[in-house]
Amino acid sequence: MxxxxxxxxxxxxxxxxxxxxxxxxxxxxxxxxxxxxxxxxxxxxxxxxxxxxxxxxxxxxxxxxxxxxxxxxxxxxxxxxxxxxxxxxxxxxxxxxxxxxxxxxxxxxxxxxxxxxxxxxxxxxxxxxxxxxxxxxxxxxxxxxxxxxxxxxxxxxxxxxxxxxxxxxxxxxxxxxxxxxxxxxxxxxxxxxxxxxxxxxxxxxxxxxxxxxxxxxxxxxxxxxxxxxxxxxxxxxxxxxxxxxxxxxxxxAFQGHGNVAHPHGILITWAVITEGGVQVNRYGERFWNEAQGYSEAARAVLAQPGGEAFAIFDNRIAAIARQFDDFKRAEASGAIQTADTVETLGDALGLPAVVLTETIRAIPTGATDGFGRTFDHRPLTPPYMGVRVTGALFHTxxxxxxxxxxxxxxxxxxxxxxxxxxxxxxxxxxxxxxxxxxxxxxxxxxxxxxxxxxxxx
Structure with missing residues (x-):
């Protein structure tokens, strides 16, 4: 009011x-x-x-x-x-x-x-x-x-x-x-x-x-x-x-953000996506073109089952993200899971390991995928990392x-x-x-x- x-x-x-x-x-x-x-x-x-x-x-x-x-x-x-x-x-x-x-x-x-x-x-x-x-x-x-x-x-x-x-x-x-x-x-x-x-x-x-x-x-x-x-x-x-x-x-008009660690409530920098990471839903499947941006991600994530998604990336990308205090705080709080294999990461996040493995394997290199996103970074490599996120309204x-x-x-x-x-x-x-x-x-x-x-x- x-x-x-x-x-x-x-x-x-x-x-x-x-x-x-x-x-x-x-x-x-x-x-x-x-x-x-x-x-x-x-x-x-x-x-x-x-x-x-x-x-x-x-x-x-x-x-x-x-x-x-x-x-x-x-x-x-x-x-x-x-x-x-x-x-x-x-x-x-x-x-x-x-x-x-x-x-x-x-x-x-x-x-x-x-x-x-x-x-x-x-x-x-x-x-x-x-x-x-x-x-x-x-x-x-x-x-x-x-x-x-x-x-x-x-x-x-x-x-x-x-x-x-x-x-x-x-x-x-x-x-x-x-x-x-x-x-x-x-x-x-x-x-x-x-x-x-x-x-x-x-x-x-x-x-x-x-x-x-x-x-x-x-x-x-x-x-x-x-x-x-x-x-x-x-x-x-x-x-x-x-x-x-x-x-x-x-x-x-608003600024949304579709990469907020949940339930921790910590903003996860979009660098984890732009540098080659992806978002998947609770079924381990990608669902949109993440290159559109983090504000658009708010609605895209909220439209998924349970209004949640999972950002999947690797340690190379995390090294870039660590310049942000929020990311380091998310790691310290346990919001971010790390695993040597995609299957193990899926288990840690509660995702179907077989589907998640196939999703990560399907990410192209130097090509455009079916969602219209072009990947020009090297493939994700171990150790793999992931975090459960939700969509948020940040500012009008x-x-x-x-x-x-x-x-x-x-x-x-x-x-x-x-x-x-x-x-x-x-x-x-x-x-x-x-x-x-x-x-x-x-x-x-x-x-x-x-x-x-x-x-x-």
């Missing part, structure tokens, strides 16, 4: 606090916006509903796609914003507004270079495997390839810059005078309400994946999936937008439409003068449906729109 509302009556006679730039949400978008605004000389305050900054970012691998960065060039990777934009549109079946795609693709490199050079975040490019839909290796991450590491790095940077982040304050009400946001009301854990006046407001708060009612309404095809996102994503931004008459787009991608300055647009196309949005609050670039998610789209929107919103007075 959502709680966001807009109060168009007279604002409080006196606010409890006041600031220049007020930011709702201390995820990647909110903290990037705060750093950007502070750099431009703005007085900044961030409010966060959780006890500490976290958001959906902390649950992800923390990878941000960007084309033409200095880090890419140093690694000998030739890329361009135009090629990046084309990849985004191809994945989303060209359902995105081209201007928005271009905005994100053209500004991503500047954000990565700025965070690296100005604030010392040690980004590097993932160079040992390809992400589905990306024609170049452009995924930038911190050393542990962890969203928690990214959040911690941004929080530490905000602390060094002297920026105020007030936690345990959930924004519930926007005060509107004409088309100007004059402030907000926040609720503390004890139920007390505080009011904060602002000159400009940045919504860096959330999507609506944590609201089962909204998920069922806008994306029924994924409503039975495991909810693997941040529970604070309850849809306040959508509620505020509807009340304000904002232009809201693509509420049926629809939201408030924004302009090139990240200002929220009204239904008629004009912008609210002092209202901005990014991250889960803004409409992303995954098209209208459920198969347009390109790896990293969520963080791409978060950091680019956060950067633009923060530096626009």
């Amino acid at each position: 959502t709680t966001g509302k807009v109060d168009t009556a007279r604002p409080p006679a006196e606010f409890d606090l006041e600031t220049g730039t007020l930011i709702i949400g201390a995820g990647a978008c909110g903290m990037v916006a705060a750093l950007s605004a502070s750099e431009c000389g703005q007085d900044v305050l961030v409010v966060e509903a959780d006890p500490a900054p976290s958001g959906s970012t902390a649950l992800s691998a923390g990878l941000i796609p960007a084309a033409g960065t200095k880090i890419q060039k140093a690694a000998g990777i030739e890329d361009s914003a135009e090629l990046f934009a084309q990849d985004i549109q191809d994945k989303a079946r060209h359902e995105n507004e081209q201007a928005q795609v271009d905005l994100l693709a053209k500004n991503a490199a500047e954000v990565i270079d700025w965070l690296t050079e100005r604030h010392g975040l040690p980004f590097s490019v993932v160079t040992d495997f390809d992400y589905p839909g990306h024609s170049r290796r452009r995924m930038h991450g911190l050393p542990t390839r962890s969203g928690t590491e990214l959040i911690d790095a941004l929080r530490s940077t905000c602390e060094r810059e002297g920026l105020d982040i007030i936690c345990n304050r959930r924004a519930t009400t926007l005060f509107l005078e004409g088309d100007i946001i004059s402030g907000i009301a926040v609720t503390r854990p004890d139920g007390e309400v505080e009011t904060i006046a602002c000159e400009r407001l940045i919504l860096a708060c959330n999507g609506f994946g944590g609201s089962r009612d909204l998920v069922a309404k806008h994306m029924p095809q994924i409503e039975d999936a495991l909810w693997f996102g941040h529970d604070g994503n309850r849809g306040e931004a959508v509620s505020w937008g509807e009340a304000l008459g904002a232009d809201i787009r693509n509420l049926g 991608q629809g939201g408030l439409r924004v302009d090139s300055a990240a200002r929220v647009l009204k239904r008629g196309g004009t912008a609210f003068p002092n209202l901005f949005a990014g991250g889960g609050a803004a409409c992303g670039v995954s098209g209208k449906g459920d198969s347009g998610y390109l790896s990293g789209n969520g963080l791409l929107s978060a950091v680019v729109l956060g950067r633009l919103a923060g530096r626009n007075l």
Whole structure:
């Protein structure tokens, strides 16, 4: 159930606090916006509903796609914003507004270079495997390839810059005078309400994946999936937008993930598939073209008996996957089984060993299979590895439409003068449906729109 509302009556006679730039949400978008605004000389305050900054970012691998960065060039990777934009549109079946795609693709490199050079975040490019839909290796991450590491790095940077982040304050009400946001009301854990006046407001708060009612309404095809996102994503931004008459787009778009260890609830990197692994159902049989991507995998896996599948790979692939903390945690928890033969692996996973053996034997080398997937990696070899997985909803991608300055647009196309949005609050670039998610789209929107919103007075 959502709680966001807009109060168009007279604002409080006196606010409890006041600031220049007020930011709702201390995820990647909110903290990037705060750093950007502070750099431009703005007085900044961030409010966060959780006890500490976290958001959906902390649950992800923390990878941000960007084309033409200095880090890419140093690694000998030739890329361009135009090629990046084309990849985004191809994945989303060209359902995105081209201007928005271009905005994100053209500004991503500047954000990565700025965070690296100005604030010392040690980004590097993932160079040992390809992400589905990306024609170049452009995924930038911190050393542990962890969203928690990214959040911690941004929080530490905000602390060094002297920026105020007030936690345990959930924004519930926007005060509107004409088309100007004059402030907000926040609720503390004890139920007390505080009011904060602002000159400009940045919504860096959330999507609506944590609201089962909204998920069922806008994306029924994924409503039975495991909810693997941040529970604070309850849809306040959508509620505020509807009340304000904002232009809201693509509420049926989402980021799913069909490779979440079950019942452990640990994200298994899609590298175990892209490097030559496969998914099988409980009968030991493959059931789809895994090259389509991990978001599409959510529905494909949920459609299998019991809503489960098993990712099958080998130790060569696991060595690549171990750059991700989540994968190492899955190994430590016992989620991943290892065996010297496919038959033994099948027994360990509860799969029919004879069928699984035939399935693995049938994987072609340097050829395209009956599902349309082309295998260009060497065959799986012992020791073999496998993990039981399910499909999950990670984040919604629809939201408030924004302009090139990240200002929220009204239904008629004009912008609210002092209202901005990014991250889960803004409409992303995954098209209208459920198969347009390109790896990293969520963080791409978060950091680019956060950067633009923060530096626009």
